[in-house]
Amino acid sequence: MTGGLKDGETDEEFLHSPFIRKQGNIYKPNNKDMDNDSVNEKTMEDVHTKEIDLVNRDPKHINDDVVKVDFEDVIAEPAGTYSFDGVWKASFTTFTVTKYWCYRLLTALVGIPLALIWGIFFAILSFLHIWAVVPCVKSYLIEIHCVSRVYSICVHTFCDPLFEAMGKCFSSIRIRLTKEV
Numbered sequence: 001m002t003g004g005l006k007d008g009e010t011d012e013e014f015l016h017s018p019f020i021r022k023q024g025n026i027y028k029p030n031n032k033d034m035d036n037d038s039v040n041e042k043t044m045e046d047v048h049t050k051e052i053d054l055v056n057r058d059p060k061h062i063n064d065d066v067v068k069v070d071f072e073d074v075i076a077e078p079a080g081t082y083s084f085d086g087v088w089k090a091s092f093t094t095f096t097v098t099k100y101w102c103y104r105l106l107t108a109l110v111g112i113p114l115a116l117i118w119g120i121f122f123a124i125l126s127f128l129h130i131w132a133v134v135p136c137v138k139s140y141l142i143e144i145h146c147v148s149r150v151y152s153i154c155v156h157t158f159c160d161p162l163f164e165a166m167g168k169c170f171s172s173i174r175i176r177l178t179k180e181v
Helices: 085-170
Strands: none
């Protein structure tokens, strides 16, 4: 519970360990005696106060194929059909700045309400999954196991002898095919 990594253990094994504050374990407050302690505690950060990365905002790469739209992906002039260089540069700047500021404006106006809506949605989804779906599935599996045992007993009691008798009756039937020309 308070030990460090042992041989063969990984960080994933500590995902369900008790929450440890930065100041120290709730059972061992951080003081001078504890600083000299040789026990290396694995600290878990609280997910609500963790630092967010302002540089890499898509660390799991979920939007790699969706939003990479640059000027060259939308507007291109084939060889021999070129506009003035000033028009091309102004078009590039207009496109890039408009896309950038329009996105920023939309996120400022709609981002926080949508974050609220998505937070509520995923909270409800998590609640339903944890408190309704999984218990219903577990209950169904327990109940269907009893039904399957009764069904299996009925099949072995009534159907197996019938099919064995039919199999013995039809086992002596021989079919011969001849082809007439």
